[in-house]
Amino acid sequence: MYTAIIQKATEYSQMVPAKLLDSQRHAGPDRLGRYYTKADIGRLLIDQMSGLTPSRLLDLGAGGGSLSGAAIKHWSNIELLTVDIDERSLPHLSRLFHGCESLKHSHIRADALSQRLPQLIHSRFGHIDTAVCNPPFITPKWRKGFAMILEEAGFSGCMPVLSDVDAAVLFLAQNLRLLSTRATLGIILPDSLISAAKYRQFRKELLRRYCIHRAIRLPRGSFSNTDALAHIVILSKGSETATVPLQKLTNDRTLAPALHVGIDDAAERLDFDYHAHKVVAPRSQNVQVSLGSLTEELWRGSLSRTQGRLAEVPVLHTSDIRPSDAGKWCDLSDFGDFRKQLRGTTQVQYAEPGDILVARVGRNLERKVIGVSAGFPLITDCVYRLKVPEKFRDSVLSQLSNTNGQAWLASRAYGVGAKQLTKVDLLTFPLFL
Ligand SMILES: C[S@@+](CC[C@H](N)C(=O)[O-])C[C@H]1O[C@@H](n2cnc3c(N)ncnc32)[C@H](O)[C@@H]1O
Numbered sequence: 316m317y318t319a320i321i322q323k324a325t326e327y328s329q330m331v332p333a334k335l336l337d338s339q340r341h342a343g344p345d346r347l348g349r350y351y352t353k354a355d356i357g358r359l360l361i362d363q364m365s366g367l368t369p370s371r372l373l374d375l376g377a378g379g380g381s382l383s384g385a386a387i388k389h390w391s392n393i394e395l396l397t398v399d400i401d402e403r404s405l406p407h408l409s410r411l412f413h414g415c416e417s418l419k420h421s422h423i424r425a426d427a428l429s430q431r432l433p434q435l436i437h438s439r440f441g442h443i444d445t446a447v448c449n450p451p452f453i454t455p456k457w458r459k460g461f462a463m464i465l466e467e468a469g470f471s472g473c474m475p476v477l478s479d480v481d482a483a484v485l486f487l488a489q490n491l492r493l494l495s496t497r498a499t500l501g502i503i504l505p506d507s508l509i510s511a512a513k514y515r516q517f518r519k520e521l522l523r524r525y526c527i528h529r530a531i532r533l534p535r536g537s538f539s540n541t542d543a544l545a546h547i548v549i550l551s552k553g554s555e556t557a558t559v560p561l562q563k564l565t566n567d568r569t570l571a572p573a574l575h576v577g578i579d580d581a582a583e584r585l586d587f588d589y590h591a592h593k594v595v596a597p598r599s600q601n602v603q604v605s606l607g608s609l610t611e612e613l614w615r616g617s618l619s620r621t622q623g624r625l626a627e628v629p630v631l632h633t634s635d636i637r638p639s640d641a642g643k644w645c646d647l648s649d650f651g652d653f654r655k656q657l658r659g660t661t662q663v664q665y666a667e668p669g670d671i672l673v674a675r676v677g678r679n680l681e682r683k684v685i686g687v688s689a690g691f692p693l694i695t696d697c698v699y700r701l702k703v704p705e706k707f708r709d710s711v712l713s714q715l716s717n718t719n720g721q722a723w724l725a726s727r728a729y730g731v732g733a734k735q736l737t738k739v740d741l742l743t744f745p746l747f748l
Pocket residue numbers: 347348349350351352353375376377378379380381382398399400401404425426427428448449450451452
């Protein structure tokens with residue numbers, strides 16, 4: 316029975332638009348975003364849904380079946396429906412499910428973002444009460460039908476740029492269109508949707524319209540061929556809850572105890588690390604102020620690294636800041652002094668003695684905070700130059716670069732690939748004076 320249903324299902328392959336594959340931006344080398352979920356992460360996602368008793372489960376973008384495979388191990392009697400645009404998905408799934416005689420499985424080779432998918436699925440398969448999904452890490456070229464998908468899920472008014480929507484939002488919205496009332500979805504979402512300020516409105520809408528049962532921050536390395544940062548989110552149709560449990564899976568695969576945050580805080584970020592980090596005052600009599608309240612100037616360099624190379628001038632980049640120098644005042648005279656040449660121009664900026672340099676972008680940006688003791692280096696746009704009154708300089712440099720400060724910066728940095736730290740976040744750094 317298993318094989319017969321799969322072969323019949325290939326008839327839907329006409330739902331794959333011929334030009335689709337050339338019309339999208341992808342974050343990594345794979346244009347279909349085929350970064351498969353590692354087996355333990357698939358199991359963790361299903362464990363989070365273990366209280367459910369589903370009868371029909373949908374996996375949009377099923378790929379090699381990491382999530383479906385974990386699901387059928389847990390719920391042996393479910394009916395499974397997988398969808399993928401990639402013709403290689405079906406052979407993978409057939410191999411994975413080989414021998415599962417009692418499994419009722421149907422596979423559709425189709426574009427999961429087709430407007431017509433819900434009609435097709437509902438007419439052939441009826442209601443879907445549970446879904447799992449790890450969307451491709453790509454940004455598909457905008458198509459008219461996407462507006463309807465977003466609209467029906469309630470997300471059309473909260474996207475920063477409607478025509479530049481991450482596939483994760485579209486897959487999330489399409490799942491929500493497809494699921495029956497009170498159905499549950501376990502989905503993997505990129506860190507940008509969970510943490511970026513530009514998606515705050517999206518998170519607000521998500522939390523207002525749906526019930527978020529849990530969000531779990533995953534360690535890098537949770538997917539094959541990428542070290543993208545992502546989170547598991549379990550949600551269902553139904554009203555909002557008062558608090559959202561946030562968790563984190565550590566590198567050694569331990570699940571940290573849940574932190575319950577209010578809805579407004581969850582809209583700020585759905586990230587465990589962000590809320591878990593509280594800076595403790597070194598002494599009880601210390602007064603806490605924000606870095607922003609002391610800052611005289613904060614800007615980032617104006618040259619890209621490539622521009623610096625083309626101009627054949629040394630420009631200080633994040634890679635020039637050694638983690639071993641964190642918290643030190645450094646002599647940067649080796650980067651030259653171009654003040655004379657730059658007189659009269661405000662377009663190219665340089666740092667000067669007394670400034671504090673903070674990496675804005677990078678995997679370990681929190682370990683790259685130094686002071687300038689000498690020199691006037693040009694800096695790239697990946698580095699912030701911070702100026703505070705002289706009497707606070709030592710204290711600010713030390714607090715930004717000590718263990719507590721590094722943990723705080725790491726908790727504020729976000730990004731699917733290289734992390735970044737926004738100016739707004741940096742200015743909220745808590746200082747104790
Ligand atoms: C990140 S992989 C996830 C695969 C699998 N669910 C897992 O967790 O390992 C994304 C999957 O989406 C599929 N995909 C990409 N664009 C699609 C589209 N428009 N319609 C259907 N599937 C798509 C890719 O072929 C790939 O298998």
